[in-house]
Amino acid sequence: MKSGDIPEQGLWDYLAKLHITNDRKHAYFGDVRKLVTQTFIKQAYLVRTKKVVEGMNEDRIFIGWGVRAEHELSKKDILESMCKLLGRPSICYMAQHTAAYGPMRNEDDEDDVVEPTPK
Incomplete structure (x- = not known):
């Protein structure tokens, strides 16, 4: 991906x-x-x-x-299917997550883009 x-x-x-x-x-x-x-x-x-x-x-x-x-094919569906298969959350794959869902936004300020941090 x-x-x-x-x-x-x-x-x-x-x-x-x-x-x-x-x-x-x-x-x-x-x-x-x-x-x-x-x-x-x-x-x-x-x-x-x-x-x-x-x-x-x-x-x-x-x-x-x-x-x-x-x-x-939907990038979201592919990412979620692969994550289910691998037993990992989609946020573990930052580039693919951003490509599928777009940049994460801060809930308090819609203009702020928050980069997800994998655990």
């Missing part, structure tokens, strides 16, 4: 923490590699781009939100 795109390997590493790997069939998602690199790309939920990264000999592949995901 980072803003922008992430290295493809970073996506695989994160999914592996959730016991979703790209090297074997998943009980619910099936062929995860094909789902991410082909199906979601064709359906415009994700975009895959090759970028030159300074200090790296080879270009790297990055994954980002596609136009369909931007229009059909």
